[in-house]
Every structure is written in structure tokens, then in C-alpha cells.
Amino acid sequence: MSSEQTASSPEESESSEEAENSSPRHAGFKYAVGRSIAAPLARLIYRPRIEGRENVPRDGAVILASNHLSFIDSMAIPVAAPRPVHFLAKSSYFEGTGFKGALSREFFTSVGAIPVRRGAGQAALDALDQQRQLLDEGLAVALYPEGTRSTDGRLYKGRTGVAFLALQTGAPVVPVGLIGTDRVMPVGATMPSVKERVTVRFGEPLDLSKHGPATSGKARRHATDEIMAAIHALSGQELAGVYNEPPAATPIEKIKQALPHERR
Numbered sequence: 001m002s003s004e005q006t007a008s009s010p011e012e013s014e015s016s017e018e019a020e021n022s023s024p025r026h027a028g029f030k031y032a033v034g035r036s037i038a039a040p041l042a043r044l045i046y047r048p049r050i051e052g053r054e055n056v057p058r059d060g061a062v063i064l065a066s067n068h069l070s071f072i073d074s075m076a077i078p079v080a081a082p083r084p085v086h087f088l089a090k091s092s093y094f095e096g097t098g099f100k101g102a103l104s105r106e107f108f109t110s111v112g113a114i115p116v117r118r119g120a121g122q123a124a125l126d127a128l129d130q131q132r133q134l135l136d137e138g139l140a141v142a143l144y145p146e147g148t149r150s151t152d153g154r155l156y157k158g159r160t161g162v163a164f165l166a167l168q169t170g171a172p173v174v175p176v177g178l179i180g181t182d183r184v185m186p187v188g189a190t191m192p193s194v195k196e197r198v199t200v201r202f203g204e205p206l207d208l209s210k211h212g213p214a215t216s217g218k219a220r221r222h223a224t225d226e227i228m229a230a231i232h233a234l235s236g237q238e239l240a241g242v243y244n245e246p247p248a249a250t251p252i253e254k255i256k257q258a259l260p261h262e263r264r
Contacts, residue, residue, distance in 0.1 A: 052202035068144035068174035080200035089113035134183025155237035156244035159263040161222035167214035172205035
């Protein structure tokens with residue numbers, strides 16, 4: 001910060017603080033230490049089958065777009081990837097108090113998680129902006145085009161946010177197929193099982209620029225469909241053919257879901 005910026009009004013200070021808080025706190029020393037310990041230990045205990053690691057660029061911005069079956073997906077990808085990977089996690093994981101809160105905060109920081117407030121509308125746009133900033137720094141980010149975990153094992157339609165980021169930043173997309181994470185840690189389980197094995201498949205990088213600019217809804221949709229087709233080829237899941245959305249609770253929500261709109 002320059003000397004001219006050191007003195008500012010309360011309004012300017014508040015704006016600066018908000019801008020700072022909106023910037024992603026990408027992992028640093030804690031992640032480096034955590035990954036150096038956790039990754040070899042996890043590979044030793046869980047013996048994951050890792051295929052296609054050579055398809056992940058060793059430097060530069062890259063998006064790892066994966067299917068989503070379990071809470072541990074965000075641990076499986078960083079453990080299997082040949083480079084540090086960042087992903088977004090619910091801000092509540094970082095905001096707890098006491099020993100349990102501190103433990104949660106340290107764990108998620110050590111595995112490369114970035115806190116974000118989830119939701120639709122502005123919250124979703126803010127999350128996209130944080131991911132774009134990480135990509136602008138030449139980092140690797142992991143995203144789930146389905147938006148949320150599949151509870152029935154099927155692969156749902158992809159939302160266009162991942163394609164938007166790829167088309168906006170020019171970052172290649174490496175499709176990822178996760179197999180067996182839902183058996184290692186099913187929904188509701190508190191600890192992962194060591195009896196099951198996970199398979200992580202990294203596909204060849206996708207250059208989506210041929211679909212058009214990020215401002216084109218058609219380009220985003222076609223690019224998203226290409227990403228999901230690649231994920232499907234790696235995971236072998238049954239296709240759901242619909243978006244993974246919670247049941248509408250009100251008539252207004254039912255109308256909104258029925259009307260054509262872009263899912264980010």
C-alpha cells in the first residue's frame with residue numbers, strides 16, 4: 001500500500017476491508033505442510049487407484065472438473081493430483097469456536113480449502129469470482145459441475161459456472177472421474193472406511209475455446225455438455241438427465257425450476 005493510501009475515511013476503510021475479505025485466501029505454508037504429510041499417508045492407508053496423473057498440467061491455471069459422490073471427494077482429488085489443488089468449502093467449516101472449531105479450521109486450511117458463503121444469486125457470483133482470482137494467479141482449482149453431491153450415484157446435468165470460468169480465463173479443463181468415494185464415506189458416515197478403495201481418473205485436458213466466448217449462453221451450455229460427457233466417460237455413472245436440485249418447497253420455487261434458466 002502506498003503512502004497516499006495510509007490515511008482514509010471510515011467509508012474508504014470499510015470498502016477496503018470488504019475488498020480484502022472478498023479475495024480468496026489461497027493456501028500457503030499450512031497447505032504445503034499438510035499436503036506433504038496427508039497425501040502420502042492417505043495413499044498408504046486407502047491405496048487409491050490413480051489414473052492419468054500425466055494429464056494434469058504441472059503449472060499454470062487449470063480447472064479440475066469432477067463428479068461428486070461424497071464428502072471426501074475434496075480430499076481424494078488433492079491427494080491424487082500431482083500439484084496443489086484449491087477448492088471452495090462452506091465458510092461454516094472455518095467459523096467454529098473452541099477446540100472443535102479450531103481443529104476444523106486447521107484441517108480445511110491444510111487441505112487447500114477456501115472459505116465461501118454458499119447460496120444462489122450474489123453468493124454464487126462471488127464464489128465464481130473467487131475461483132477466477134485463483135485461476136488468474138495460475139493455480140489449480142477443483143469444481144463440481146453438478147453443484148452438489150449425488151445421493152443416488154447417478155451423474156446429473158452440469159451447471160454452466162465451470163464452463164464460464166474456463167471460457168473467461170482460458171484455463172484448460174481436466175475432467176475427473178471419481179469411483180468408490182461414496183462407498184468409502186457414504187452420506188451420514190462420520191469416518192471413512194478403510195475396507196473400500198477409491199479410483200481417481202484424470203482425463204485429457206479440454207480446450208473449450210472453440211465453443212465461443214464466455215458471454216454466450218449457447219457457448220457455456222455446449223462447453224458444459226462437453227465437460228460432463230468427458231466426466232461420464234471416466235466415471236461410467238448412469239446419467240440422470242436432470243439437474244441435481246432439492247425438491248421445490250413452494251409453488252413459486254416449482255415455477256422457477258420449471259422455467260428455462262441457466263444453472264450456475
